[in-house]
Amino acid sequence: MSFLSFIRHKFFKKKFVCPAAFSEAYIYPDGRVFLCPDCFMHPDSQIGDLNKNTFSEIWNSQKAQRFRRNVLKGKYNYCSPAACFSKSNYNYRLIPNKNIDYNIKQKSFPKMVSISPDCECNLNCVMCRPCISRLSKEELKICKEKIEQIYIPILKDAQTLTVSTTADPLVSRSTRFLVKTAAQKYPDLKFNLITNGTLCNKFNCDDIGITDRLSYVMVSIHSSNEITYNNVVKNGNFKRVKENILWLKSLKESGKIEGLYLAFVISTKNYTDIPAFINFAKENNAIALFWACRDWGGNLRNSDEPLEIWRPSHPKYKELKTVLKSIELETDYSHFNMQFHHIRNN
Numbered sequence: 001m002s003f004l005s006f007i008r009h010k011f012f013k014k015k016f017v018c019p020a021a022f023s024e025a026y027i028y029p030d031g032r033v034f035l036c037p038d039c040f041m042h043p044d045s046q047i048g049d050l051n052k053n054t055f056s057e058i059w060n061s062q063k064a065q066r067f068r069r070n071v072l073k074g075k076y077n078y079c080s081p082a083a084c085f086s087k088s089n090y091n092y093r094l095i096p097n098k099n100i101d102y103n104i105k106q107k108s109f110p111k112m113v114s115i116s117p118d119c120e121c122n123l124n125c126v127m128c129r130p131c132i133s134r135l136s137k138e139e140l141k142i143c144k145e146k147i148e149q150i151y152i153p154i155l156k157d158a159q160t161l162t163v164s165t166t167a168d169p170l171v172s173r174s175t176r177f178l179v180k181t182a183a184q185k186y187p188d189l190k191f192n193l194i195t196n197g198t199l200c201n202k203f204n205c206d207d208i209g210i211t212d213r214l215s216y217v218m219v220s221i222h223s224s225n226e227i228t229y230n231n232v233v234k235n236g237n238f239k240r241v242k243e244n245i246l247w248l249k250s251l252k253e254s255g256k257i258e259g260l261y262l263a264f265v266i267s268t269k270n271y272t273d274i275p276a277f278i279n280f281a282k283e284n285n286a287i288a289l290f291w292a293c294r295d296w297g298g299n300l301r302n303s304d305e306p307l308e309i310w311r312p313s314h315p316k317y318k319e320l321k322t323v324l325k326s327i328e329l330e331t332d333y334s335h336f337n338m339q340f341h342h343i344r345n346n
């Protein structure tokens, strides 16, 4: 660590300095690269594009350095405060952040890499997409080439690989290939799964070689009961997901995974289930994570019942506020992103 960055670190560690900008990289199927999963909605937060530059160029690009400098100054101009989990709870990080290098220009590649090679998923949740997504044979071939040539080398200094923010990692054929290849090439690498839970069982995790190498698992289930689940998640299987969550719970209780999170994207379809979902998380020794539905391609606004209940202009906004006021948002088993604290408190 340089003298300058040592001083910066000493000075800034007294207050919150988000480690994401210095240790994490998020890669999307179209090649866009970000330093954080929560700031991708900000128009200037993208640090590069793998179709135009190498990862090495992107990781220390002018935009990446500008982002880190801004975070060190405590400004956070390129973040999306409404979406950010970290700033709403300083203790909340999904990975331990030891030995962060606070240099604006990084010597090593990121410690935590999130790669989403495609959008393949066996479900179509209402807030996400109108139909099930599957690659053609040709698209899959191109994707696998990209994984071997571009993505695998990016993991050279990584401690964890997170899959996937745009697909299901156990359904997506390219993501399974990425995980299997990475697990073989980097024996110390650990894995974070963001999954819909339908195929997240021992058989599939064994098949891609990661059952004993999981760090955290986040299951996006969005409801605590089958009726609400079927309103949100199309083509899912609530009973099977619950069984798989029980398996994950057993892994957590035997110390084989560090974290178990149950994700809940709040929309008109499920907001009344929020209190029950916190109990559901507690029963499963998990943490419920709540955030707002974002525009990922689902029909958020044009339907008869707009999903974005968190907008003040939404006819059911006050009902959401009443639900939020009836509960404690931050507990040992629940965490809400900042915009819900704002709705509750204002």
Ligand code: SF4
Pocket: 018, 019, 020, 021, 035, 036, 037, 038, 039, 076, 078, 079, 080, 081, 083, 084, 085, 086, 087
């Ligand atoms: S949006 Fe939040 S998590 Fe992302 S870089 Fe900014 S402070 Fe960190």
Ligand code: SF4
Pocket: 121, 122, 123, 124, 125, 128, 129, 165, 166, 167, 168, 195, 196, 220
């Ligand atoms: S939200 Fe997740 S589980 Fe649902 S369709 Fe999108 S990628 Fe699949």
